[in-house]
Amino acid sequence: MNIACQFIELIRKKRTEIKNISKKLQSVNNSAFNGILLLKNRIYSMAFFESIELFAFNNSRIKLHHFRKGFRKQFSSFFINQLCRHSVLPHLGRISFDLYRMVQ
DSSP states (O other): OOHHHHHHHHHHHHHHHHHHHHHHHHHHOGGGHHHHHHHHHHHHHHHHHHHHHHHHHHTTTOOGGGGHHHHHHHSOHHHHHHHHTSTTGGGGTHHHHHHHHHHO
16 A cells, blocks of 8 residues: 555544544534534644654654645645645644645
């Protein structure tokens, strides 16, 4: 499995977990739907950056550009831009800066 596929698979697992959580939340209180969407987006962002951090740690010699094409195919530009605007971005150092540049 190439690097892009490994990374995307890691993200896909996180997204599936979050979707399941948000479905449960939605069924509990339908009137709080907007709040749930906001929470879900924030969790997506956090899980996404967690995954990048984990992936970078496990593959420290691998550059982000190795999976740029595969990454772009999997996520809408709106979703990527939302993630890059998340407040956690500055705290991940160089790898998040590279990601930010990659998706601009």
